[in-house]
Amino acid sequence: MIWCGVTESCNKPVDGGSEVKLTKWKVKHEMVQPLSGQAIYVVLLRELKRYWRAKARVISSVAQSIFFLAIFGLGLGGFIGGFGGINYLSYMAPGVIGMGLLFGSVFSGVSVIFDRQFGFMKEMLVAPVSRTSIILGKILGGATTATIQGIILMAIAGIMGAFTPSFAFVAGAFAAIGAMLLITSGFVGLGVAIGSTLNDFHAFQLLSTFVMWPMFMLSGVFFPIDVAPLPLQVAMLCDPMFYGVELLRWCLLGAGSPLLGSLGWLISLGVVTVFDALMVGLGTCLFSRAQI
Amino acid sequence: MNTINTIEVKELTKIFNGDVKAVDGISFNVKEGEILGFLGPNGAGKTTTLNMLSTLLRPTSGTATVNGHDILTEPDAVRRSIGYVFQDTTLDIELTGRENLDFHGRLYGLERNTRQQRTKEVLELVQLTERADNFVKTYSGGMKRRLEIARGLLHHPKVLFLDEPTLGLDPQTRRSIWEHILHLNQEKNITVILTTHYTEEADYLSKRILIIDFGKVVVLDTPDNLKARLEGDVVTLLFKDPAAIESFRPLLENKDWIRRINVVTSGNNYAAMSRMMQTMPRMPSNIGMGGAMPEMDSINIEGKRTIPEQVQQKSEQDIADKNLQFGGETCSKCLNLLVDKGGHRIPEIVKLADESGIILDSVELRKPSLDDVFLSVTGRNIREEEGSFIDMVRRHRIMQQARGRRVRG
Numbered sequence: 034m035i036w037c038g039v040t041e042s043c044n045k046p047v048d049g050g051s052e053v054k055l056t057k058w059k060v061k062h063e064m065v066q067p068l069s070g071q072a073i074y075v076v077l078l079r080e081l082k083r084y085w086r087a088k089a090r091v092i093s094s095v096a097q098s099i100f101f102l103a104i105f106g107l108g109l110g111g112f113i114g115g116f117g118g119i120n121y122l123s124y125m126a127p128g129v130i131g132m133g134l135l136f137g138s139v140f141s142g143v144s145v146i147f148d149r150q151f152g153f154m155k156e157m158l159v160a161p162v163s164r165t166s167i168i169l170g171k172i173l174g175g176a177t178t179a180t181i182q183g184i185i186l187m188a189i190a191g192i193m194g195a196f197t198p199s200f201a202f203v204a205g206a207f208a209a210i211g212a213m214l215l216i217t218s219g220f221v222g223l224g225v226a227i228g229s230t231l232n233d234f235h236a237f238q239l240l241s242t243f244v245m246w247p248m249f250m251l252s253g254v255f256f257p258i259d260v261a262p263l264p265l266q267v268a269m270l271c272d273p274m275f276y277g278v279e280l281l282r283w284c285l286l287g288a289g290s291p292l293l294g295s296l297g298w299l300i301s302l303g304v305v306t307v308f309d310a311l312m313v314g315l316g317t318c319l320f321s322r323a324q325i
Numbered sequence: 326m327n328t329i330n331t332i333e334v335k336e337l338t339k340i341f342n343g344d345v346k347a348v349d350g351i352s353f354n355v356k357e358g359e360i361l362g363f364l365g366p367n368g369a370g371k372t373t374t375l376n377m378l379s380t381l382l383r384p385t386s387g388t389a390t391v392n393g394h395d396i397l398t399e400p401d402a403v404r405r406s407i408g409y410v411f412q413d414t415t416l417d418i419e420l421t422g423r424e425n426l427d428f429h430g431r432l433y434g435l436e437r438n439t440r441q442q443r444t445k446e447v448l449e450l451v452q453l454t455e456r457a458d459n460f461v462k463t464y465s466g467g468m469k470r471r472l473e474i475a476r477g478l479l480h481h482p483k484v485l486f487l488d489e490p491t492l493g494l495d496p497q498t499r500r501s502i503w504e505h506i507l508h509l510n511q512e513k514n515i516t517v518i519l520t521t522h523y524t525e526e527a528d529y530l531s532k533r534i535l536i537i538d539f540g541k542v543v544v545l546d547t548p549d550n551l552k553a554r555l556e557g558d559v560v561t562l563l564f565k566d567p568a569a570i571e572s573f574r575p576l577l578e579n580k581d582w583i584r585r586i587n588v589v590t591s592g593n594n595y596a597a598m599s600r601m602m603q604t605m606p607r608m609p610s611n612i613g614m615g616g617a618m619p620e621m622d623s624i625n626i627e628g629k630r631t632i633p634e635q636v637q638q639k640s641e642q643d644i645a646d647k648n649l650q651f652g653g654e655t656c657s658k659c660l661n662l663l664v665d666k667g668g669h670r671i672p673e674i675v676k677l678a679d680e681s682g683i684i685l686d687s688v689e690l691r692k693p694s695l696d697d698v699f700l701s702v703t704g705r706n707i708r709e710e711e712g713s714f715i716d717m718v719r720r721h722r723i724m725q726q727a728r729g730r731r732v733r734g
Contacts, residue, residue: 071431072432072434075431075432079420082419082420082424083417083419083420087419151417152413152414152415152416153415153416154415155409156411156417156432157432158381159379159407159409160429160433161405161433
């Protein structure tokens with residue numbers, strides 16, 4: 034058992050009528066929530082099982098990425114050629130993998146809406162485990178399934194000839210898997226935060242149009258930040274996914290955007306880590322005060 | 326007789342948004358191994374009370390202990406002591422039955438061997454062993470309910486909360502779930518609180534019944550004692566011409582052996598209801614079950630409770646409307662009398678009807694049921710969906726508040 038007080042600020046009752054006077058000890062007891070390894074594991078396991086069984090979801094997302102790589106990568110690539118000595122298909126590949134990660138992870142976070150709608154949330158909330166354990170399981174599970182998706186896409190891009198097989202690439206691929214876990218954790222956290230705030234799935238469409246697509250298109254998947262006009266560059270620098278794609282590009286191609294310089298991978302790693310911490314915190318916080 | 330209190334509730338109150346009192350200072354104790362039935366109409370505060378007892382909702386004031394643990398200071402110990410079968414299904418339908426149980430077992434920190442052993446046990450108990458490895462989405466409503474009850478037992482709780490355990494189930498399934506609940510209670514000595522708005526369910530299962538209305542405890546007693554309070558028999562009169570009720574009622578009102586007279590439409594007794602269903606296999610679709618629900622107004626001879634005049638008029642109007650809709654079905658309106666020594670009075674009633682030229686279709690004599698008890702203590706029929714407008718708005722608000730409420734982490 035690890036003791037953790039992550040949700041301290043969120044555990045204050047939000048309902049107006051909290052006339053209950055709690056002693057200091059009682060308040061402390063409420064705030065300090067024990068993490069249960071088994072609870073985290075079982076929530077993670079459930080995510081994996083559900084992912085594995087939702088074959089249609091996996092297939093459609095993989096197919097979508099293949100279309101991007103084949104049609105844009107090969108079609109547009111023949112016209113553009115490439116950027117900075119990298120051919121266009123290779124340039125796009127990390128971005129398309131990033132797309133799979135982004136959509137997979139945000140949606141698995143947002144699935145807390147479904148858990149609530151279909152009642153399973155109550156089963157988890159009435160158990161003698163903290164909400165922090167549940168949400169950590171959810172985030173780890175979502176990150177794992179999105180990363181599996183990313184690995185599948187990486188393999189497909191490899192088969193299409195996006196990467197040059199070498200010893201350095203194999204090492205880079207492993208680094209990329211680590212990067213994927215890191216990137217997706219933050220986005221599952223974002224998804225949980227959104228899912229805990231929104232109350233119905235009609236908001237899905239809005240979420241997709243106004244959050245996911247801009248994030249994806251500004252991530253530098255189709256063009257490097259250097260060729261974009263200034264306002265667009267600013268927007269891209271504000272997009273956390275941009276740093277995620279940068280990081281993947283460093284891992285898989287060994288080079289990044291000239292704008293960030295030769296330490297671009299370190300900057301990206303830093304931004305992604307900070308984003309993770311913020312989003313996991315925000316997700317846990319909003320989930321803890323969400324309604325059933 | 327056991328005297329240990331497994332649950333002690335003291336002045337428990339829940340106020341939503343500062344002014345909606347969902348639960349209003351209720352206190353009661355539940356003894357070890359007892360089945361307590363929470364009986365009350367929708368929105369009476371049953372689920373809100375259970376949510377507070379299970380630490381999902383924080384009480385506005387008051388407290389309670391469950392299995393010796395305070396709900397405010399020891400929420401984890403309370404959660405470990407209880408199994409909660411919620412009103413709506415809370416299974417993951419994408420998982421199999423066994424996986425749902427396994428999930429639960431791990432969440433409650435059971436070791437692998439214990440988990441497998443108990444999974445086997447509870448599956449046998451609810452007779453789902455053969456379907457355990459099918460996805461829950463292929464289960465029927467009754468099977469889902471049984472699986473949820475099994476799941477609630479997996480961690481060997483001392484107390485089981487069942488929120489409307491048979492809501493929306495067919496009679497056979499309902500009966501089999503009742504048997505499961507009784508069996509569990511007797512075999513494992515599990516203390517049970519069940520909420521229901523089916524009086525026959527509360528009557529059949531509960532050792533004691535707590536009638537709750539508008540967030541307050543109206544009465545708490547054994548089913549037999551509750552029925553004994555009514556001292557007398559219920560005589561139901563069905564007329565050839567329902568309009569005769571109005572001319573016949575005044576003749577009965579001055580008889581001192583009649584304690585209460587109710588005009589009931591569609592029968593608030595099951596006999597009348599089922600008869601109506603048989604004779605009318607197809608109900609007009611625009612009426613639905615709502616139309617078959619009983620409507621009543623009541624005149625209390627003792628004068629303790631009277632229904633406000635406008636409500637009475639509204640009911641009368643409804644009755645008239647419904648009679649039209651039912652096409653003058655004879656038992657759609659009958660007269661319910663609470664009578665001392667009903668058997669002896671029937672000849673007198675029949676004679677009275679004869680003398681005034683009113684033709685009785687049938688006369689029925691029975692012991693008071695919990696429906697009658699509910700009627701007498703709250704002044705309203707439990708299945709009456711329409712109550713007064715203000716009641717309706719209030720209940721609606723409470724239900725909405727209770728559903729959309731933050732639960733404690």
